[in-house]
Amino acid sequence: MSRSVLISGASRGLGLATARELAARGYRVFAGVRASGALPADTGAGEVLLDVTSQSSVDEAVQHVLREAGGIDVLINNAGLHAFGALEAAGEARFRELLEVNLLGAWRLTRAVLPDMRARGSGHVLMVSSLSGLVGLPADGQYAASKFALEGMSESLALEVQRFGVRVTLLDAGPYDTDMLRRDDSALHQLSSGRHGAAYEPLHRALLGQKRSGEPPRNAAGIIASVVDDPPDRLRIPIGPVAEQVFASLEIDRGERARRVALQAASAGWWIRGEEPE
Template sequence: MKQKVVLITGASSGIGDATARALAGAGYRVFGGVRAPGATSAIPGVEFVEMDVKDDDSVRSAVDDVLKRAGRIDVLVNNAGVSLVGPVEATSDAEVAALFDVNVFGVLRVVRAVLPSMRREKSGLIVNISSVLGFLPAPFMGLYASSKHALEGLSESLDHEVRGFGVRVMLVEPSFTRTKLDINATRTASVITDYETALHASVDAVQQQVSNAPPPDSVAKSILATVEGTYRLRRPADGRAKLLTFLRRFAPAPQVDKSLRKAFGLN
């Protein structure tokens, strides 16, 4: 049986780094897309390719490089992402564009570059790393949540389009994870003082949850299980994500609303 080939975006740190290690350790041939291969710490068994998901030419060049070296891409893990914290009202057009350029259009660029080879092979799996904020609201992370809601709609729609070619699309939905994405999230440049008290309370609540959250290795194990398991469109990445999925579907709306406000320090 041929060794399966995996391409992971955003492989230099956090969930991407942990996933590259987990898949390489499980016997996959792993290519990690990173913006600066020369400045990225080596990962055993992982081959880096230069890729900036914000740039069409960079994405196409990276995918062509993988195909030349490996001949195929069996699994694509779209992990690269950025975050933004601040009131929706304070968010500038440029900040929104920068966020969506990575979290939505970045995924779209890589998918468009990889799909032709998957269609030719009549086989492939695309795993998009979403979040529980892909199905829940997030005060003061409204644009990040919007980008993940968009990713979920894109993924579910795309799966219908490509399954006739033997390609499937899946979503992995982590809750808070102990990575730099949440700890060092960019703040909106504009400040509206009316929101400051609630914003600070929310940021403190999120930081507390992140500090007690599982490490990215736990999400990597879920991604490995997703790649190797039976098809399921959405896979909650941890116990908290499973609970939130259940509550979103079955709990009364006022209970969900109250729990969410408590989690974001808005009580």
């Protein structure tokens, strides 16, 4: 019987490429999209209406997959938004929207799926994060804030659910070619002409002048599918050559070892080890 996968944000870009790759590998893929008919017919996946900012939409989507597949083996939290621009010039509404989708959306969907995974004693939750969740850069503060928060939430989640047989993996993606970045161009123009924007206009102009490109989404999708095929013991996985270079520079493995040392002294260590309190 094919393992079931639910992926959010699957109508385009990395989400669509990952849905296609997993379907080609024999998984039963449920591709979450916000509008009916948004999933290309040749994807090989089943379309599921899913808006991660709506609890009712999340609940309906999860219940649909449970009815159809009998369980959810893998959840991929891929839905995300991006925003360029200096923090002083940023608008609060857009900032809140990023947090709503990138952080709370992943939390809502994960929370809805976990009861089934816990009951079956197995499951794999993958969080599509970014190097922006590890390193903050100029004009990337809104997105970085959402991804840094996702990284911290996922670290805690991994320790909370491992005793139930549920694995959590952070996928830290480097740059890949997607229209998510290209859609930021008009927003950058608005920022530079809006409140406080003039002070940062040279920075915004430089960003607009850059040729933004990266790895094809299908390359990243292949790495993600391999993680689904053979889940690693590590919490964080670099996606793409740039991510691998950054991981080496940040000594991510060393950080993981330091994290384990800190956990040994944690008052909740018994929980993490799957034991009962003394």
